[in-house]
Amino acid sequence: MSITPTTPAEVDAIVAAADAASAEWKRSDIPTRVRALDAVADALDAHGPDLIAIAQRETHLAEGRLQGELKRTSFQLRMFGEALADGEWLDARIDHADPAWPMGAPRPDLRRQLEAIGPVVVFAASNFPFAFSVAGGDTASALAAGNAVILKAHRGHPELSRATSDVVVAALASVGAPRGLFATVYGTQSGVQALRAPAVKAAAFTGSVAGGRALFDIASARPEPIPFFGELGSTNPAFVTRSAAAANPVGIARDYVASVTGSAGQLCTKPGVLFVPAESTVVDELRAAELPGAVPLLNTGIEAAFAEASGRTAATSGVELINGGGEDPLAPVLYATETTTLLADMDELMAEMFGPAALVVTYTDEADLVAAASRLEGQLTATLVADEDDAIAAELLPILAEKAGRVLWNQWPTGVSVTWAQQHGGPYPATTAVGTTSVGMAAITRFLRPVAYQNVPDALLPDALKEANPLGIPRRVDGELRRD
Amino acid sequence: MSITPTTPAEVDAIVAAADAASAEWKRSDIPTRVRALDAVADALDAHGPDLIAIAQRETHLAEGRLQGELKRTSFQLRMFGEALADGEWLDARIDHADPAWPMGAPRPDLRRQLEAIGPVVVFAASNFPFAFSVAGGDTASALAAGNAVILKAHRGHPELSRATSDVVVAALASVGAPRGLFATVYGTQSGVQALRAPAVKAAAFTGSVAGGRALFDIASARPEPIPFFGELGSTNPAFVTRSAAAANPVGIARDYVASVTGSAGQLCTKPGVLFVPAESTVVDELRAAELPGAVPLLNTGIEAAFAEASGRTAATSGVELINGGGEDPLAPVLYATETTTLLADMDELMAEMFGPAALVVTYTDEADLVAAASRLEGQLTATLVADEDDAIAAELLPILAEKAGRVLWNQWPTGVSVTWAQQHGGPYPATTAVGTTSVGMAAITRFLRPVAYQNVPDALLPDALKEANPLGIPRRVDGELRRD
Numbered sequence: 003m004s005i006t007p008t009t010p011a012e013v014d015a016i017v018a019a020a021d022a023a024s025a026e027w028k029r030s031d032i033p034t035r036v037r038a039l040d041a042v043a044d045a046l047d048a049h050g051p052d053l054i055a056i057a058q059r060e061t062h063l064a065e066g067r068l069q070g071e072l073k074r075t076s077f078q079l080r081m082f083g084e085a086l087a088d089g090e091w092l093d094a095r096i097d098h099a100d101p102a103w104p105m106g107a108p109r110p111d112l113r114r115q116l117e118a119i120g121p122v123v124v125f126a127a128s129n130f131p132f133a134f135s136v137a138g139g140d141t142a143s144a145l146a147a148g149n150a151v152i153l154k155a156h157r158g159h160p161e162l163s164r165a166t167s168d169v170v171v172a173a174l175a176s177v178g179a180p181r182g183l184f185a186t187v188y189g190t191q192s193g194v195q196a197l198r199a200p201a202v203k204a205a206a207f208t209g210s211v212a213g214g215r216a217l218f219d220i221a222s223a224r225p226e227p228i229p230f231f232g233e234l235g236s237t238n239p240a241f242v243t244r245s246a247a248a249a250n251p252v253g254i255a256r257d258y259v260a261s262v263t264g265s266a267g268q269l270c271t272k273p274g275v276l277f278v279p280a281e282s283t284v285v286d287e288l289r290a291a292e293l294p295g296a297v298p299l300l301n302t303g304i305e306a307a308f309a310e311a312s313g314r315t316a317a318t319s320g321v322e323l324i325n326g327g328g329e330d331p332l333a334p335v336l337y338a339t340e341t342t343t344l345l346a347d348m349d350e351l352m353a354e355m356f357g358p359a360a361l362v363v364t365y366t367d368e369a370d371l372v373a374a375a376s377r378l379e380g381q382l383t384a385t386l387v388a389d390e391d392d393a394i395a396a397e398l399l400p401i402l403a404e405k406a407g408r409v410l411w412n413q414w415p416t417g418v419s420v421t422w423a424q425q426h427g428g429p430y431p432a433t434t435a436v437g438t439t440s441v442g443m444a445a446i447t448r449f450l451r452p453v454a455y456q457n458v459p460d461a462l463l464p465d466a467l468k469e470a471n472p473l474g475i476p477r478r479v480d481g482e483l484r485r486d
Numbered sequence: 487m488s489i490t491p492t493t494p495a496e497v498d499a500i501v502a503a504a505d506a507a508s509a510e511w512k513r514s515d516i517p518t519r520v521r522a523l524d525a526v527a528d529a530l531d532a533h534g535p536d537l538i539a540i541a542q543r544e545t546h547l548a549e550g551r552l553q554g555e556l557k558r559t560s561f562q563l564r565m566f567g568e569a570l571a572d573g574e575w576l577d578a579r580i581d582h583a584d585p586a587w588p589m590g591a592p593r594p595d596l597r598r599q600l601e602a603i604g605p606v607v608v609f610a611a612s613n614f615p616f617a618f619s620v621a622g623g624d625t626a627s628a629l630a631a632g633n634a635v636i637l638k639a640h641r642g643h644p645e646l647s648r649a650t651s652d653v654v655v656a657a658l659a660s661v662g663a664p665r666g667l668f669a670t671v672y673g674t675q676s677g678v679q680a681l682r683a684p685a686v687k688a689a690a691f692t693g694s695v696a697g698g699r700a701l702f703d704i705a706s707a708r709p710e711p712i713p714f715f716g717e718l719g720s721t722n723p724a725f726v727t728r729s730a731a732a733a734n735p736v737g738i739a740r741d742y743v744a745s746v747t748g749s750a751g752q753l754c755t756k757p758g759v760l761f762v763p764a765e766s767t768v769v770d771e772l773r774a775a776e777l778p779g780a781v782p783l784l785n786t787g788i789e790a791a792f793a794e795a796s797g798r799t800a801a802t803s804g805v806e807l808i809n810g811g812g813e814d815p816l817a818p819v820l821y822a823t824e825t826t827t828l829l830a831d832m833d834e835l836m837a838e839m840f841g842p843a844a845l846v847v848t849y850t851d852e853a854d855l856v857a858a859a860s861r862l863e864g865q866l867t868a869t870l871v872a873d874e875d876d877a878i879a880a881e882l883l884p885i886l887a888e889k890a891g892r893v894l895w896n897q898w899p900t901g902v903s904v905t906w907a908q909q910h911g912g913p914y915p916a917t918t919a920v921g922t923t924s925v926g927m928a929a930i931t932r933f934l935r936p937v938a939y940q941n942v943p944d945a946l947l948p949d950a951l952k953e954a955n956p957l958g959i960p961r962r963v964d965g966e967l968r969r970d
Contacts, residue, residue, distance in 0.1 A: 029884070073590040090967060093928070095907035105904050106557040110897055114907040114928070117887065119920065203913075203920075222706035226864070226914040229921065380710070390943045399946055400513070403601065403937050410940040413594055420589050422965050423579035423598040425938035429687075430710040436603065436687075436935045437713065444577070444598070444936065451920045452928065453887050454909035456894040459874045462883055476967055481906050483574060483960055485967075 005160040007189025013196055016152060019182025020121040021201040024150035026180040028118040031465075032473070035146060036083035037177045042137055042145075043076035045173035046166070053165055057131045060159040062298040067265055068132070075132040078139055078420045082146040085422075085443040089475025091147075092116055093452070094466045096479045111457050113467035116450035118148030119229075120203030123196045125217065127208035128158040128300045129268045135159070136166040136186060139420075139440055140206040140231070140448075145184070147449040152202070153186040154193035158301040163188070197221055204449055207232040208270070208440065210356075211431050218434045231448050232434035233427060235354045237274040238415050239378065240385035241371055241402075243392045246412075247282035254278075254387060255287030258360075261414035263294050263334050267358035268304070271383050271415040274354060277371055280340070280364035285324065288336055288362055293326040296333040299357055305332060308357030315361060318343075318351060324362065334358035341370040348377055368394045372401065380429025380436070381406040383415035407432060407439070489644040491673025497680055500636060503666025504605040505685040508634035510664040512602040515949075516957070519630060520567035521661045526621055526629075527560035529657035530650070537649055541615045544643040546782040551749055552616070559616040562623055562904045566630040569906075569927040573959025575631075576600055577936070578950045580963045595941050597951035600934035602632030603713075604687030607680045609701065611692035612642040612784045613752045619643070620650040620670060623904075623924055624690035624715070624932075629668070631933040636686070637670040638677035640693075642785040647672070681705055688933055691716040692754070692924065694840075695915050702918045715932050716918035717754065717911060719838045722899050723862065724757040724869035725855055725886075727876045730896075731766035738762075738871060739771030742844075745898035747778050747818050751842035752788070755867050755899040758838060761855055764824070764848035769808065772820055772846055777810040780817040783841055789816060792841030799845060802827075802835065808846065818842035825854040832861055852878045856885065864913025864920070865890040867899035891916060891923070 008016070027035075046053070054068045061068075085091055095114045103109035122144040127134035134140070136153055144151050155163035167186040174183055187196055197205055197220055205221055205228060207214050214234040221230035242254060261273055278284040299305045309331035315321055316335075320343035327335035335358065344351050344363050351361060365371060375398055378384070384402035388395035388411065402409045407428030418426055424442030427433040433440075438448045455463055465472050476485050492500070511519075530537070538552045545552075569575055579598045587593035606628040611618035618624070620637055628635050639647035651670040658667055671680055681689055681704055689705055689712060691698050698716040705714035726738060745757055762768040783789045793815035799805055800819075804827035811819035819842065828835050828847050835845060849855060859882055862868070868886035872879035872895065886893045891912030902910055908926030911917040917924075922932050939947055949956050960969050 025888075070590050077589045084965070088965075088967075090962070095928070097903075097905040097907040103903065103905075105561045106554050107901055107903065109903045109905055112903065112905055112907040114909050114926075120888075218711065219706070222703070222711070227702065227706070227918060229919075390945065396946060399942070403939075404509075404604075407936065408938040408940060409942065411942040411946075413941045415940075417591055419581075419587065419591065419593045419596065421581040421587075421593055421596055422962055423581040423596040423938060425598050425936045427936070429935075434711060435713075437931070439936060442598075444579075447921070451913075452891065452909045452911070452923060454892040454907060455887075456892060456899075457897045458883070458893065458895040461874065462880060462895075478574070478906055481568070481572075483572075483969075 005164060005188050008187040008192040010195060013187055013192050016185045016187060017121065017196055017199040017201050020150035020152050020185060023180035023182040024118065024121045027150060027183055028148040030148065032086045035148065036086055038174055038179050039079045039083040039142065039146060041173040041177045042170050043079040045169045046072060046076045046137055049169050053162065056162045056165055057159065060162050061131050061300050063265060071130060071132045074420060075137055078133070079137065079142045081420060081443065082142045082446065085446065086146055089466065089473055091446050092466045092475060094475060094477040096467060096477055098480055112454055113463060114452055114454040115464060115466045116447070117453050119449050119451045121150045121152060121201055122449055123152045123154060123193065123202050123205040125154045125193060125205070125207040125209065126156040126163065128156045128304065131159045131162050134208045136163050137170050139445060143445040144449045147446050149449050150183050152196045153184065154196065155186050155188050160188060194220060198224060200226065202228065204229045205231065206440065206448065209234070211235045214434065230434055231438055231440065233270065233440050234431045234433065236270055236382035236428070236432045237352050237354050238271055238381055238383045238385070239275040239277065240273040240387060241277045241398055242284060242387040243389065243394055244279045245389045245392055246387045247279050247284050251283040251287050254284050255291055257414055259288070259291045259293065261416045262360045263358045264416055266297050266299055267334070268300055268356060269416045271418060273385055273415055275352060275361050275363060277363045277365055277374065280366045285338060285362060285364060289324045291325060293334040296330040299332060304356060308332065308355065311353065311355040312357065312359045315351065315355060315359070318347065336360055336362060338362040338364065341365045341374060345370065345373060352379065371398060375401040375405065378405040380432040382426060382428050382432045383408045383410060385410040385415055387412055405429060489648060489672050492671040492676040494679060497671055497676050500669045500671060501605065501680055501683040501685050504634035504636050504669060507664035507666040508602065508605045511634060511667055512632040514632065516570045519632065520570055522658055522663050523563045523567040523626065523630060525657040525661045526654050527563040529653045530556060530560045530621055533653050537646060540646045540649055541643065544646050545615050545784050547749060555614060555616045558904060559621055562617070563621065563626045565904060565927065566626045566930065569930060570630055573950070573957055575930050576950045576959060578959060578961040580951060580961055582964055596938055597947060598936055598938040599948060599950045600931070601937050603933050603935045605634045605636060605685055606933055607636045607638060607677065607686050607689040609638045609677055609689070609691040609693065610640040610647065612640045612788065613754070615643045615646050618692045620647050621654050623929060627929040628933045631930050633933050634666065635668045636680050637668065638680065639670050639672050644672060678704060682708060684710065686712065688713045689715065690924065690932065693718070695719045698918065714918055715922055715924065717924050718915045718917065720754055720866035720912070720916045721758040721836050721838050722755055722865055722867045722869070723759040723761065724871060725761045725882055726768060726871040727873065727878055728763045729873045729876055730871045731763050731768050735767040735771050738768050739775055741898055743772070743775045743777065745900045746844045747842045748900055750781050750783055751818070752784055752840060753900045755902060757869055757899055759836060759845050759847060761847045761849055761858065764850045769822060769846060769848060773808045775809060777818040780814040783816060788840060792816065792839065795837065795839040796841065796843045799835065799839060799843070802831065820844055820846060822846040822848065825849045825858060829854065829857060836863065855882060859885045859889065862889040864916040866910060866912050866916045867892045867894060869894040869899055871896055889913065
């Protein structure tokens with residue numbers, strides 16, 4: 003089905019309502035916000051079977067995968083509630099007045115916390131119709147931080163977007179949240195219009211480099227530029243050392259194929275390039291591996307882009323097809339090449355093939371791994387498959403930490419856990435905002451801004467900064483981290 | 487004197503050296519960094535008399551002011567050392583593996599910390615030749631965070647920039663810091679070239695809206711966009727309530743004049759617009775106040791811009807000159823108007839006049855204060871002069887917290903203390919990066935980026951993330967803030 007694009011007048015009304023709702027929501031207390039997040043989570047769970055049925059039809063993703071994704075989505079909403087109650091996200095700091103402050107002038111009473119940034123536009127992703135879409139991570143963290151959300155639906159799952167939006171709006175209404183706190187717009191121009199609206203104060207995006215960069219440029223070119231948290235793409239290279247390859251070629255090949263072909267390879271953390279020693283049997287195992295059959299991808303645009311990217315790799319001189327492929331352009335496929343070929347054409351061969359394809363790169367000299375790692379573009383993840391005493395792994399680790407937001411050791415990068423310490427984001431083009439994450443509890447800081455209060459009477463201070471610490475949160479008081 | 491612009495080849499060499507030095511400095515331990523910051527601070531203090539003499543000649547700022555500024559500058563370097571030792575800036579988080587993680591899939595072992603972002607270009611300011619220049623706040627926090635600094639000298643104090651750079655370079659060498667960790671470039675094109683260099687990963691700026699926006703646009707348009715932390719300008723409105731004006735008209739007028747004319751009004755936090763009740767005697771006091779005489783401003787460009795901005799205000803219909811001004815275009819001057827005039831032409835009349843001028847706005851209806859506050863552009867500061875039980879003040883406070891990075895109560899915004907809780911930065915155009923500060927210990931987060939390590943052996947982890955907590959820093963372990 004198709005859904006009529008939101009009209010310009012409707013977008014204006016949605017932005018105005020979000021602006022008013024955001025101002026009200028910013029003043030809401032933590033228990034109120036937790037109730038709202040929990041209500042949305044409960045409602046998503048309750049409507050799970052209906053939503054998953056629509057999602058299957060619109061995205062072609064498997065039922066089990068969608069069930070897991072929905073569970074993750076409601077879990078994420080509830081976990082932001084836990085983080086809110088903890089209070090450290092406020093980064094509360096209190097410096098009492100100090101006439102003898104050694105800077106050379108008396109120190110005034112200064113108290114600083116993080117506050118809601120204002121209405122946020124969230125551009126939903128195609129490949130996670132729940133977890134990075136209507137009620138996904140950016141929506142959860144923006145609401146938790148005290149902001150209204152204007153959700154730009156992805157054209158790949160319009161009916162699911164509308165159904166999920168209805169669930170979110172009803173759940174928020176059921177706990178008395180301000181009208182207009184959450185609304186969905188449809189159509190590319192609606193998203194751009196919202197992004198340009200002066201009342202909008204931040205934006206988040208998950209998708210392609212081309213689309214994300216275009217929106218980043220719009221956000222940056224506004225009369226008042228706003229932060230744009232874009233997750234654009236990543237090839238997620240994995241490096242297998244000699245000793246690791248020798249010890250477990252079967253397991254490495256099996257687990258790699260599973261990671262590359264899960265969700266038909268439509269994961270932003272798919273390990274799209276695998277470096278293995280030329281002499282190892284890992285390549286033989288990969289040649290012999292049984293690949294899953296072709297399945298429809300998320301939508302026809304992604305199918306066309308995948309066929310083109312995969313075909314470009316296939317046509318590159320020095321690249322060999324080692325498994326899969328064939329007549330069906332959507333069939334999972336593994337290519338192989340040598341490090342010399344890769345290093346000669348790294349931009350092309352390291353480009354993301356979004357879908358069930360991967361490139362195996364064989365090396366004879368471990369120094370080539372250092373050369374390749376040093377020339378990587380920014381990545382969401384980079385993976386080492388190694389033994390603890392591999393000298394090459396110890397050398398690669400800090401290089402990969404320069405290039406990626408998450409570095410893995412003997413695990414595969416797909417399946418991004420929602421935790422306190424998770425990091426999903428890395429240097430450009432992995433993301434447009436290298437200092438932030440879109441997954442995990444640190445994501446809330448995207449949608450906050452610091453405000454200091456100087457010499458303000460206690461009764462007028464925000465609760466987090468009142469002398470008696472009525473919220474009972476951790477605070478830095480006169481430079482010391484305290485819980486009282 | 488003039489200093490020859492750095493040549494393109496020299497800039498290339500400086501960037502390459504900074505890139506190598508940054509990679510090495512990132513791996514330095516905290517005590518090493520503290521020694522370097524302390525060495526620079528000690529050297530600045532030791533060379534104080536010489537540096538201040540040059541600064542007086544080049545900037546026309548008074549000796550006492552420059553002495554205070556230099557003291558603040560070395561204090562700031564040392565305080566970042568204290569913050570480093572504390573370790574909370576690393577935002578260390580550890581989630582142990584949990585097979586029963588309720589998200590629906592096992593949680594892997596995930597450990598996340600903040601790491602140095604890479605070489606930083608710092609554009610020095612004209613009005614703080616020490617504290618926001620060669621060895622100023624951005625340099626201190628970038629070095630503390632583990633990054634190399636390429637300093638673009640301000641053309642207003644080239645000789646001081648060179649002398650201070652020599653002091654910094656020698657101090658860093660004396661403690662064995664990497665060669666090229668800090669270097670200064672001269673000339674507009676040199677700064678732009680460095681900003682465009684692929685190896686540069688962040689930039690900071692303090693100056694005009696026009697200059698800062700142009701550089702922000704360059705940073706955002708790079709093939710790899712980088713964060714640009716620009717502090718561009720602010721009018722810093724102050725609101726005096728009826729009861730406060732009635733209680734202390736003499737003190738308010740005296741302290742306001744002192745705040746407006748200190749450093750000849752060349753402070754980014756100068757309270758350039760003062761709202762007072764029409765019936766109060768504050769305006770009479772301001773008319774009668776003794777203003778300081780005209781002094782040369784920082785440089786001829788600033789003198790011309792001040793004369794033009796002040797002249798534009800003077801020529802606005804409905805604006806009256808109430809004190810000062812006259813023949814000398816650099817003489818301190820106070821203008822007055824009514825809220826109706828201001829609200830009719832707010833963009834023009836709220837524009838920053840960088841120098842010793844201010845606009846007094848008289849109101850008869852307190853509701854006009856809410857109207858004016860609601861329409862403010864982003865500000866570094868906003869000030870309330872009020873009694874604790876003023877209803878209007880309680881109404882204005884949250885509005886001002888929307889518009890400004892720091893809200894003051896019965897104090898004046900000039901004199902920005904360096905503390906843990908300070909916030910210097912606000913919504914655009916006050917800054918281009920609303921989520922950050924350029925003053926205070928939170929400034930270090932500008933130059934850091936998060937990296938997560940998944941399932942990495944303890945021996946290969948950064949010290950902050952090793953199980954035994956060898957640095958003894960606060961960490962969030964399995965969601966709980968701990969010190970052990």
